[in-house]
Amino acid sequence: MSALHTVKVDGEARYDILIGPGLLGDARIAHTLRGKHALIVSDANVAPLYADRVEAALRSGRPALHVARYVMPAGEQEKTLARFCECLDALAALGATRDAAVIALGGGVVGDLAGFAAACWMRGIDVVQIPTTLLSMVDSSVGGKTAVDLPAGKNLVGAFHAPRAVIADTAVLRTLPARELRAGLAEVVKYGAVFDENFFSWLEAHASALVAGEDAALAEAIARSCQYKAEVVSRDPFEHGERALLNFGHTFGHAIECELGYAGTDRDALNHGEAVAVGMVLAARLSAAVGRAPLSDARRVETLLQHLGLPTAIPAGLDAPALLARMRLDKKAVAGGLRFILLNHIGDATVVSGVPDQAVLEVLRAG
Numbered sequence: 001m002s003a004l005h006t007v008k009v010d011g012e013a014r015y016d017i018l019i020g021p022g023l024l025g026d027a028r029i030a031h032t033l034r035g036k037h038a039l040i041v042s043d044a045n046v047a048p049l050y051a052d053r054v055e056a057a058l059r060s061g062r063p064a065l066h067v068a069r070y071v072m073p074a075g076e077q078e079k080t081l082a083r084f085c086e087c088l089d090a091l092a093a094l095g096a097t098r099d100a101a102v103i104a105l106g107g108g109v110v111g112d113l114a115g116f117a118a119a120c121w122m123r124g125i126d127v128v129q130i131p132t133t134l135l136s137m138v139d140s141s142v143g144g145k146t147a148v149d150l151p152a153g154k155n156l157v158g159a160f161h162a163p164r165a166v167i168a169d170t171a172v173l174r175t176l177p178a179r180e181l182r183a184g185l186a187e188v189v190k191y192g193a194v195f196d197e198n199f200f201s202w203l204e205a206h207a208s209a210l211v212a213g214e215d216a217a218l219a220e221a222i223a224r225s226c227q228y229k230a231e232v233v234s235r236d237p238f239e240h241g242e243r244a245l246l247n248f249g250h251t252f253g254h255a256i257e258c259e260l261g262y263a264g265t266d267r268d269a270l271n272h273g274e275a276v277a278v279g280m281v282l283a284a285r286l287s288a289a290v291g292r293a294p295l296s297d298a299r300r301v302e303t304l305l306q307h308l309g310l311p312t313a314i315p316a317g318l319d320a321p322a323l324l325a326r327m328r329l330d331k332k333a334v335a336g337g338l339r340f341i342l343l344n345h346i347g348d349a350t351v352v353s354g355v356p357d358q359a360v361l362e363v364l365r366a367g
């Protein structure tokens with residue numbers, strides 16, 4: 001991506017998503033600040049690569065700024081209440097006042113945890129999201145969902161807290177491990193599957209370029225994904241309705257992540273994007289099983305994900321009833337039972353209740 005691209009989020013919270021190479025050192029980062037304190041939250045992989053650049057950008061625009069860092073260990077297994085408390089302790093040590101800002105520099109784990117700390121510190125301070133993975137650029141930095149995991153389930157403790165700005169420096173993707181790039185592509189496929197068959201076809205045509213990390217293809221995928229997400233969260237920021245479509249594949253995916261103990265950095269386990277890839281195949285098959293979508297659409301989803309180098313089968317050893325039990329704590333579930341995002345066809349999806357457990361179990365057993 002050579003040019004700067006801006007996507008606007010509207011509605012209750014208005015902010016810009018800036019996308020382009022070189023933004024980490026840009027003075028615009030400092031312009032997002034209102035007070036005298038900034039806490040950079042990052043992880044042990046990202047901070048050594050990029051925190052100095054961000055801190056320099058903050059200081060160049062605001063020489064009197066008090067800046068501190070909270071650097072957590074990397075990985076989903078660290079998205080915990082314990083790390084969240086450490087982050088709050090770092091805000092206390094900084095003396096952060098209500099006009100302070102949290103600067104979330106990292107992937108979705110850092111963004112979710114730092115965003116939740118910002119939502120809670122003094123009942124809510126600014127958070128600026130600086131996503132450094134493809135997944136966080138196309139999805140987690142936008143829309144204000146923040147959370148940490150519990151052993152019982154993904155993202156069970158959290159808040160809606162919109163960022164003040166999202167600044168996505170696409171040049172940082174050059175240091176992102178290939179596996180993490182592919183994981184981000186799973187959430188990109190999600191937008192095509194639920195919103196736009198043309199985009200899905202574009203992804204099919206550009207799968208090799210995307211996996212190879214080609215700049216032009218990635219730039220297009222990031223900009224279009226942010227546009228889909230911005231439009232939905234502008235209309236439905238708190239997931240009262242259509243925002244739930246962004247959860248396609250997640251009822252299955254979150255159950256898999258949880259059953260695997262959030263060990264997504266292990267070679268044999270699945271990270272979030274990978275679990276969502278498997279979940280989307282299962283959700284597409286469930287759509288066919290209950291007679292909503294043709295089975296050929298489920299095959300098409302599976303084939304695209306395979307071309308993108310993503311897993312499409314449930315890891316060996318996971319038990320179908322145990323996965324179903326995990327799903328009961330899905331946030332879309334209501335007293336009446338589970339709700340799934342099912343395809344009508346590629347490019348169109350619906351929130352569906354009343355899916356029989358037996359149908360879900362059959363899909364899980366075959367998966």
Ligand SMILES: NC(=O)c1ccc[n+]([C@@H]2O[C@H](COP(=O)([O-])OP(=O)(O)OC[C@H]3O[C@@H](n4cnc5c(N)ncnc54)[C@H](O)[C@@H]3O)[C@@H](O)[C@H]2O)c1
Binds near residue numbers: 043109135155183
């Ligand atoms: N809030 C939301 O709307 C939302 C949406 C989607 C996903 N999520 C959450 O996001 C999380 C997954 O995020 P993720 O896929 O970004 O994983 P992640 O944050 O764990 O990052 C993946 C790995 O890449 C490393 N990394 C990050 N940027 C790097 C870079 N530029 N160069 C080198 N290494 C880098 C990290 O240290 C980590 O090891 C999950 O917890 C998921 O639940 C939230």
Ligand SMILES: O=C(O)C(=O)C[C@@H](O)[C@H](O)[C@H](O)COP(=O)(O)O
Binds near residue numbers: 246247
């Ligand atoms: O922004 C949303 O809404 C999403 O559902 C995006 C998902 O990709 C993301 O993984 C989200 O964190 C899941 O939310 P949850 O409410 O199921 O925890």
Ligand SMILES: [Zn+2]
Binds near residue numbers: 139250276
């Ligand atoms: Zn997700």
